[in-house]
Amino acid sequence: MANIQSQIKRNRQNEKRRLRNRNNRGSTRTAVSQARANVAKAAPESKEAVMAAISQLDRSAGKGIIHANKAARLKSRLMKRLSGMEKKGEEPSAEAKPVKKTRTKKSAEK
Structure with missing residues (x-):
């Protein structure tokens, strides 16, 4: 047990922070x-859950709380798993982009 007042306060603060960090780490997990x-399970709400x-x-x-x-x-x-799921076609993409036709330039004839 600490005898110095500042160390008693420091212990109190450390305990509060430890509990707060523990709670945050648990919710992250x-x-x-x-x-x-x-x-x-390829759920439709998987993208929202990943985000x-x-x-x-x-x-x-x-x-x-955790290392960067x-x-x-x-x-x-997580993103690797999500993109793998989307590539398999298990979840339809939000919008299908139309295919744009490309034109070739006509060579200038002299």
């Missing part, structure tokens, strides 16, 4: 696991 589950998880990862990395490289790695893996 939950968001990532829900996104993975949605992508695995929510990415947002949560960015917030946690910004606050120093870990956040980047998890975001990359």
Whole structure:
């Protein structure tokens, strides 16, 4: 137990911060696991779940709760799974772009 008043206060602050960080880390893990589950079953709301998880990862990395490289790695893996799901055609794309016809230039005849 600390004898110095400033150390007692520091311990109190550290405990509060530890609990806050623990809560944030848990909600981040939950968001990532829900996104993975949605992508695995090709749910229609999987894109929204991935975007929510990415947002949560960015917030946690910004606050120093998880390392920035870990956040980047998890975001990359989530996006890789999501794009793989979309390429398989399991989720229709939002809009199909029309094919634009290209013209060839006629050579100038002299």
